[in-house]
Amino acid sequence: MYKSLLYPVASACRRLLPLDGMWKFKFDKKSEGNKEGWNTGLSDYDLVPVPSSFADLFTDKDSREFCGDFWYETEFVAPSEWKDRELVVRFGSVTHRATVYINGEEVTSHVGGFLPFNADITGKVKFDEMNKLVVKANNELSEKMIPCGKTSVRSDGTKYAQAYFDFFNYSGIHRSVKLMALPKLSITDYETTYEIKDDRSAIVNYNVCVEDFASDNSANYEVKVCLKDKEGNVVASSDGEKGKLKVENANLWNVRAAYLYTIVIDLVDKEGNKIDEYVDKIGIRTFEIKDGHFLLNGKPVYLRGFGKHEDSDIRGRGLDLATIKRDYECMKWIGSNCFRTSHYPYAEEMYRMADEEGFLIIDETPAVGMFESLMNAVDAASGSKAVVHWFEKETTPELLEHHKECIKDMIKRDKNHPSVIAWSLLNEPETIYECAVPYFEAVFECARQEDPQKRPRTFALVINSTPDNCKCWHLCDFVSLNRYYGWYVMGGYNIVSAEQAFRAEMDKWAKIRGDKPFIFTEYGADTSGELHKLPSVMWSQEYQDEYYDMNHSVFDSYPWVQGELVWNFADFQTGEGIIRMNGNKKGIFTRNRQPKSAAYVLKHRWEELPLDYKK
Numbered sequence: 001m002y003k004s005l006l007y008p009v010a011s012a013c014r015r016l017l018p019l020d021g022m023w024k025f026k027f028d029k030k031s032e033g034n035k036e037g038w039n040t041g042l043s044d045y046d047l048v049p050v051p052s053s054f055a056d057l058f059t060d061k062d063s064r065e066f067c068g069d070f071w072y073e074t075e076f077v078a079p080s081e082w083k084d085r086e087l088v089v090r091f092g093s094v095t096h097r098a099t100v101y102i103n104g105e106e107v108t109s110h111v112g113g114f115l116p117f118n119a120d121i122t123g124k125v126k127f128d129e130m131n132k133l134v135v136k137a138n139n140e141l142s143e144k145m146i147p148c149g150k151t152s153v154r155s156d157g158t159k160y161a162q163a164y165f166d167f168f169n170y171s172g173i174h175r176s177v178k179l180m181a182l183p184k185l186s187i188t189d190y191e192t193t194y195e196i197k198d199d200r201s202a203i204v205n206y207n208v209c210v211e212d213f214a215s216d217n218s219a220n221y222e223v224k225v226c227l228k229d230k231e232g233n234v235v236a237s238s239d240g241e242k243g244k245l246k247v248e249n250a251n252l253w254n255v256r257a258a259y260l261y262t263i264v265i266d267l268v269d270k271e272g273n274k275i276d277e278y279v280d281k282i283g284i285r286t287f288e289i290k291d292g293h294f295l296l297n298g299k300p301v302y303l304r305g306f307g308k309h310e311d312s313d314i315r316g317r318g319l320d321l322a323t324i325k326r327d328y329e330c331m332k333w334i335g336s337n338c339f340r341t342s343h344y345p346y347a348e349e350m351y352r353m354a355d356e357e358g359f360l361i362i363d364e365t366p367a368v369g370m371f372e373s374l375m376n377a378v379d380a381a382s383g384s385k386a387v388v389h390w391f392e393k394e395t396t397p398e399l400l401e402h403h404k405e406c407i408k409d410m411i412k413r414d415k416n417h418p419s420v421i422a423w424s425l426l427n428e429p430e431t432i433y434e435c436a437v438p439y440f441e442a443v444f445e446c447a448r449q450e451d452p453q454k455r456p457r458t459f460a461l462v463i464n465s466t467p468d469n470c471k472c473w474h475l476c477d478f479v480s481l482n483r484y485y486g487w488y489v490m491g492g493y494n495i496v497s498a499e500q501a502f503r504a505e506m507d508k509w510a511k512i513r514g515d516k517p518f519i520f521t522e523y524g525a526d527t528s529g530e531l532h533k534l535p536s537v538m539w540s541q542e543y544q545d546e547y548y549d550m551n552h553s554v555f556d557s558y559p560w561v562q563g564e565l566v567w568n569f570a571d572f573q574t575g576e577g578i579i580r581m582n583g584n585k586k587g588i589f590t591r592n593r594q595p596k597s598a599a600y601v602l603k604h605r606w607e608e609l610p611l612d613y614k615k
């Protein structure tokens with residue numbers, strides 16, 4: 001079983017066949033697909049693009065809101081030159097569940113909508129002939145997996161998704177699908193850690209994993225690793241699965257000043273012939289927390305930027321390289337240096353761009369929606385149900401196992417990106433009861449174990465996780481606050497009281513925080529891209545500006561606030577509801593990536609703040 005999560009690249013020994021394009025597609029309204037043999041091929045289908053969400057492609061509500069199983073099919077030809085290779089179909093992500101069939105036969109299934117998985121189809125392919133690849137996907141939400149929610153049923157029997165989170169439950173084959181033809185003896189993973197010396201040299205410690213899928217030639221190979229600079233000159237090399245590469249006069253990877261080396265990993269036989277080759281880019285840098293500061297290569301960095309979403313018109317959450325490019329251009333224009341992948345790991349192309357552009361990423365798991373107290377409060381008040389705290393539910397053990405699997409896969413996938421500086425393990429969970437603590441300890445420990453670079457860990461604290469009652473913040477290496485003083489808490493004319501309440505909370509954190517740096521992972525105000533009003537009212541662009549000015553004056557009063565990530569980079573789609581007018585409008589940019597007036601407030605501030613602000 002091929003488990004590698006290495007980014008798929010072609011090389012001297014690896015072949016790739018991209019399978020993106022128009023695929024056959026069918027909603028399985030009656031859950032009859034398997035009984036009717038849809039795994040062998042779809043009749044009576046629509047054509048849809050892969051990758052994309054399906055929701056906004058159609059013009060009717062039932063398609064947009066569809067909840068249940070939905071099927072995809074495509075065809076491909078594998079050339080007979082690939083007969084001796086390991087053949088793997090690599091899915092960047094399918095939201096939220098997938099079962100894969102090749103020529104009618106089930107090969108794998110996967111749960112979790114935001115990370116890659118493989119279908120090993122070796123031995124099941126007809127060479128030089130058409131092969132049928134079918135995927136049964138499912139987008140039902142549950143409390144046993146992340147993101148959390150439930151699947152409800154309308155009075156007419158139709159299922160619908162009830163998300164416990166504030167973004168549309170976009171679903172589909174969201175990222176690229178690639179057929180990989182790999183050597184039987186393959187590089188399946190590698191990891192690096194860095195030491196930077198006073199004499200400007202650096203040590204790259206590496207560790208390579210090799211697997212033998214033919215299980216007959218394991219002993220007959222050697223691993224050779226070399227590092228090339230931007231000009232293609234070899235600057236260091238070493239032999240063996242584990243080793244050290246010493247780079248003299250190392251060019252360090254830095255914020256908005258990235259330098260990437262190419263790492264070439266070769267497997268060679270006794271005669272020196274290449275068996276496998278994997279090529280990637282790495283950045284030499286260290287990242288740590290010391291004396292309450294974030295240190296990149298030993299120097300303090302003040303974080304500024306955004307919480308984002310993968311969200312764009314028509315494609316929904318589907319990979320869109322043009323949107324990725326535009327987002328980076330907007331993030332550079334405004335003077336930001338960091339973003340959080342709220343609320344799930346993003347497409348790999350986003351991280352590869354961050355590596356190139358020198359952006360810092362707080363990489364977040366899909367653990368969002370772990371908070372049901374509001375609903376419980378209503379139930380308890382009506383006497384219909386006893387209050388059950390989130391982490392005491394009978395679903396918790398299964399949820400924890402799935403959550404840990406997601407953490408492991410996220411770190412396995414993203415650990416070599418210089419841009420990734422920290423792991424955010426949950427967003428806005430319920431933290432005010434003791435029953436949360438063992439769950440948090442388990443996920444924090446899991447991240448520590450999995451990451452060779454031991455990056456700092458955090459989670460985003462919801463409004464009601466306060467210094468008085470939060471039971472879990474102490475587990476964070478740095479504390480991330482989602483705060484809405486002046487929006488959800490005392491908004492509009494009462495912003496004056498909001499500021500006072502905000503400062504009162506900060507004064508309490510100041511007393512207990514020890515040496516931990518704090519950042520804001522969310523602060524924002526819904527704002528119409530069209531509304532101007534003098535004097536301001538909530539929802540106007542003028543109010544968004546005032547809201548940010550107030551929040552920044554609070555941040556500036558506390559030296560231990562070491563970063564500010566606005567909510568949100570752009571307006572994004574949510575489910576329908578009385579507090580959302582066709583989506584969340586807290587964007588600094590519209591959904592179409594045009595600036596609201598607050599973009600200029602932030603640009604002015606962020607371009608002025610030194611990189612080591614509050615050092």
Ligand code: CKX
Pocket residue numbers: 165166167343428462463482484488522567584586
């Ligand atoms: N935080 C009071 C999670 C995000 C939401 C954001 C909002 C909330 C605020 C919680 O996913 O979009 O309401 O704007």
